[in-house]
Amino acid sequence: MKIQKIKLLNFRNYDNLELEFNPCKNIIIGRNGSGKTNIVEAIYVLALTKSFRGTREDVIIKHDKDITRIEGEIKDKRKESFKVILDNNKKTVKKGKNVIKRISDYISNINVVLFTSEDLKLIKDTPNTRRKLINVELSQFSNEYLKYLTLYNKVMKQRNMYLKTLYLNGNASKEYLDIITNQLVDYGLKIYEYRKEFIDDISIYITDIYKSITNLDNLKLAYKSDYLNKTKEEILKAYKRSNNSDIRNGQTSLGIHRDDFDFTLDGINLKDFGSEGEQKNAIIALKLAELELFKNKKGIIPILILDDLYSELDKVKINNILNFINEDTQTFITTTEITKLSPKLKRGSKVFKVKNGIVEEVKYEK
């Protein structure tokens, strides 16, 4: 899958920007704050309809404007145009000329794997951050996943509300709680299955990839879930056991909303004991494993974005990473330091130079 063109209106620090990309490697250079990440962020938003930076969706709209539009041409088996329009807080997404009503139906169309310095928090951060990553990946993998997740969250809200009702009114029906719980577990098990398979699959690749980056063995990924290896009956029993405390707390204490995953290196948990370097390598290995998974399971090569990799890792590791990436993978690399790029990489890439929101192509002698 390749992005051939992008056209931006009022996106971050760009008024109007149109770029044509190389099907293989694209390098974006420029000083801090010039607008490099903004370009790759636009590609990400085109794919996932929202940014990986910030929590408010409207931060991507240029200051003092109220609408932003991102248009892109994607070539996979066929060529197709996509659009994401954010007008104040109303979002419209289009595939070709058609407005796609459900975001979950849109998101699986364009596949990107992104590495950014924000990801470095992944291992140390709260489980919520790690679940978010899984959700982003799986919703690109399957539009069913996001539907089930939305349904699960809806039912969980209902359940929490009903727990509060039960707390205030001891006579309210307990059977109704069982009905909601049963529904919750059905949706939860669907999500569990997707996540379990995803983590099992990633685990197949991640050890070898980690080894090819660092020459060290034994990075493993482990899924943690209340539902892990349990039957539906066992899960329902566990809910029953926690009913009373759930009612007291007004919250559902069990479920896939508490899922997490761990990285271990030679059996040692990276969260508690890993060095910063080990964590960075583990995260980049995870991203590259996702890439492999897309290729092998979906037959699709996602667009790979490596934002600011050079400031995060040493030269040897970066070379190992770049050697790992196949010529068929369209790759975007942003960096402040052109001198860190090898002449071979510069010659084989399309290089864009960004200065205060102006983007120019730089030519190198072949």
Ligand SMILES: Nc1ncnc2c1ncn2[C@@H]1O[C@H](COP(=O)(O)OP(=O)(O)OP(=O)(O)O)[C@@H](O)[C@H]1O
């Ligand atoms: N909504 C917005 N409207 C206008 N400008 C914005 C908006 N959001 C961010 N910017 C500007 O975009 C610039 C940052 O761009 P970006 O994050 O792409 O920089 P960068 O080149 O990746 O820098 P670094 O090397 O530090 O990562 C900043 O100058 C910031 O003020």
Ligand SMILES: [Mg+2]
């Ligand atoms: Mg940046």
